[in-house]
Amino acid sequence: MPASSDVTLKADLHARPAGQLAVAAAGFQAAVRLSAGGRDADAKSVLGVMQLGASAGATVTVRADGPDEAAAVDALTVILAAVTPAG
Amino acid sequence: MTALVGIVLVSHSAALAEGAAELAGQVGAGAVIAAAGGTGDGRLGTSAEKVSAAVERASAGAGVLIIPDLGSAVLTVKVLLADLEDDDDAPGPVEVADAPFVEGAVAAAVTAAAGAPLPAVRAAAEEARDARKL
Numbered sequence: 643m644p645a646s647s648d649v650t651l652k653a654d655l656h657a658r659p660a661g662q663l664a665v666a667a668a669g670f671q672a673a674v675r676l677s678a679g680g681r682d683a684d685a686k687s688v689l690g691v692m693q694l695g696a697s698a699g700a701t702v703t704v705r706a707d708g709p710d711e712a713a714a715v716d717a718l719t720v721i722l723a724a725v726t727p728a729g
Numbered sequence: 730m731t732a733l734v735g736i737v738l739v740s741h742s743a744a745l746a747e748g749a750a751e752l753a754g755q756v757g758a759g760a761v762i763a764a765a766g767g768t769g770d771g772r773l774g775t776s777a778e779k780v781s782a783a784v785e786r787a788s789a790g791a792g793v794l795i796i797p798d799l800g801s802a803v804l805t806v807k808v809l810l811a812d813l814e815d816d817d818d819a820p821g822p823v824e825v826a827d828a829p830f831v832e833g834a835v836a837a838a839v840t841a842a843a844g845a846p847l848p849a850v851r852a853a854a855e856e857a858r859d860a861r862k863l
């Protein structure tokens with residue numbers, strides 16, 4: 643049973659958090675996907691995550707499927723919840 | 730923690746190489762990235778000596794991925810790789826990615842920062858060719 647969680651973004655999903663998400667996702671065995679606004683991306687691909695074009699107020703869904711899926715969803719949820727405007 | 734794959738960005742422009750390294754290092758925090766741009770006397774062009782020094786700086790034992798920008802940068806890198814093959818002190822495997830410069834650098838940096846091996850880092854850079862912006 644895949645794990646999933648929704649996060650509402652406080653700021654646009656710009657390049658730096660996209661990198662944080664991809665690095666974190668790559669550390670899990672589970673397949674991890676992010677979706678927002680009808681688009682879907684492999685969370686382990688930074689360019690894919692940036693291509694989601696998720697902006698402030700958007701809801702991003704994290705889905706993970708694999709042996710460490712719950713931990714993967716938790717880790718990515720924390721990063722998404724901490725997204726703040728670029729400095 | 731195991732050694733990370735190093736990334737060397739080779740550009741005709743020192744500013745372009747350093748800017749791409751800065752950006753890739755921000756997105757892929759923790760990645761080891763060395764810039765090799767311009768000629769030894771500060772003109773536009775590429776320098777085998779600069780690339781060779783950058784490969785040494787980036788090498789931590791897990792291999793190095795070189796991402797060149799255009800034309801003669803690729804030639805410079807190919808000559809260097811041929812020299813490394815004959816060098817018993819070569820710093821582990823060194824490969825060249827056929828990838829868009831900025832997107833490839835960012836994708837490679839993130840993958841390397843995650844601790845992935847050289848073939849995966851190269852694949853991430855080369856897959857960047859298919860990434861759409863819009």
